[in-house]
Amino acid sequence: MALQPQGDESDDGMDEFMDKFTKQKYKGAFSEDSWQEEFDQIPMFMKKAPEEIDPLKNPELACLQSIIHDEDRPPEEQARSFKDEGNEYFKEKNYKKAILSYTEGLRRKCADQGLNAVLLTNRAAAHFHLGNIRSSLNDALEAKKLKPDHLKAVQRGAQCLVELRRYTEALQCCDEGLRVDPQDKKLQELRATADQLRRAVERDARKARVKEKKEREEREALRAAIRARNIKLLEPPPLPRRRSDEEEEEDEEGRALSVGLAELELDGLGVESPTGARVFLDGQGVLLWPVLFLYPEHQQTDFISAFSEADRFVDHLSVMFGDELPSWDTDRKYRPCDLQLYFEDEEKEELYEVSPASSLLEVLQHDRFFVKAGTPGIIVLVRGSAFCSHFLSGRRVHRLK
Numbered sequence: 001m002a003l004q005p006q007g008d009e010s011d012d013g014m015d016e017f018m019d020k021f022t023k024q025k026y027k028g029a030f031s032e033d034s035w036q037e038e039f040d041q042i043p044m045f046m047k048k049a050p051e052e053i054d055p056l057k058n059p060e061l062a063c064l065q066s067i068i069h070d071e072d073r074p075p076e077e078q079a080r081s082f083k084d085e086g087n088e089y090f091k092e093k094n095y096k097k098a099i100l101s102y103t104e105g106l107r108r109k110c111a112d113q114g115l116n117a118v119l120l121t122n123r124a125a126a127h128f129h130l131g132n133i134r135s136s137l138n139d140a141l142e143a144k145k146l147k148p149d150h151l152k153a154v155q156r157g158a159q160c161l162v163e164l165r166r167y168t169e170a171l172q173c174c175d176e177g178l179r180v181d182p183q184d185k186k187l188q189e190l191r192a193t194a195d196q197l198r199r200a201v202e203r204d205a206r207k208a209r210v211k212e213k214k215e216r217e218e219r220e221a222l223r224a225a226i227r228a229r230n231i232k233l234l235e236p237p238p239l240p241r242r243r244s245d246e247e248e249e250e251d252e253e254g255r256a257l258s259v260g261l262a263e264l265e266l267d268g269l270g271v272e273s274p275t276g277a278r279v280f281l282d283g284q285g286v287l288l289w290p291v292l293f294l295y296p297e298h299q300q301t302d303f304i305s306a307f308s309e310a311d312r313f314v315d316h317l318s319v320m321f322g323d324e325l326p327s328w329d330t331d332r333k334y335r336p337c338d339l340q341l342y343f344e345d346e347e348k349e350e351l352y353e354v355s356p357a358s359s360l361l362e363v364l365q366h367d368r369f370f371v372k373a374g375t376p377g378i379i380v381l382v383r384g385s386a387f388c389s390h391f392l393s394g395r396r397v398h399r400l401k
Helices: 014-023 035-039 059-068 075-091 095-107 113-130 133-146 151-163 167-180 185-228 245-253 255-262 313-320 360-364 386-392
Strands: 232-234 287-295 300-308 339-345 350-354 370-372 377-382 397-399
Touching: 075 095, 075 113, 095 113, 113 133, 113 151, 133 151, 151 167, 151 185, 167 185, 185 287, 287 360, 300 313, 377 386
Parallel strands: 232 370, 287 377, 350 397
Antiparallel strands: 287 300, 339 350, 339 377
16 A cells, blocks of 8 residues: 655645745845846846956856857967957957957967967957057058968058058058959059059149248359348347357457358248248249338338338338338428438448438348348438437438448
């Protein structure tokens, strides 16, 4: 006679366990509020790996990583695992992490040169996206050495060479790849771009050489014209430095010599005036100068950017002080017939009176006139005014013959 179970007892306690299971809440279940975040922590369902893997927080992921990077596996398997890991980082646009993974794969020094070429090419792509163009080029060239027919390496190398403006090398690189696959569209596009840019650079270089030659010829013509007219240019002073007593004495003795050298140099013209105007020769061989008029009584200036050497001062004064006088001339006394013109000999601290009927060339050719900073300067005073008398007092004034 078989024994029958008594009451609610069971021989394995399953009924009691099931009863508790239906009444007690499962402690390992996902919470209702954060189940999606918790689900994303499971390695199989992760959309993105964490930057740093903490074994305490992510024990499953740390375990999987240790399996992937098992040092006991063959180098080829390890390198391939790092390649796959780098590719995942690359897809996530985490290029720095991708570079580290590809680098680890290369450090395994596996015998599969094709795999090494892929690791180098992929690392070149990551470098390129980070803007490390030279590092990208180095990896692409190294990959091409390992596997010359690896077109992705050739494409990346050509792309880097274009970015670095090494267009001739880029063309050579494209031609090497097109010999492997003449129909490769990427290389065809890169070659067309490199060729177009190379032609533009060569065209700009030719234009620059023509422009440079023209400017050199114009400068030589200008130098010859100034020298032929015996016009003296005052060179800009050198940067100040501490000088010995002997140097000061030598400087005083050589002052006249430096002025003589200025006659042959155009360095003074290299310093542009505040307006940017400079002396130039017109088509008829006439010099046109920027001329500065100074009115010390009112601390005002006038500027004529192209004063012909043949023009007389009175002609310009008639325009500058014609029917409409400047607003700062409140006393209305700057009439052409009442103006006196002077230039200053800064070295001797003397003034030379200029006749308004004189031409600019006549003044420029005076023995004591030196063109400073490429711009002749003329002082304008009102004859008989109190300021004129005060300004001229104590100064030695010469009249031009």
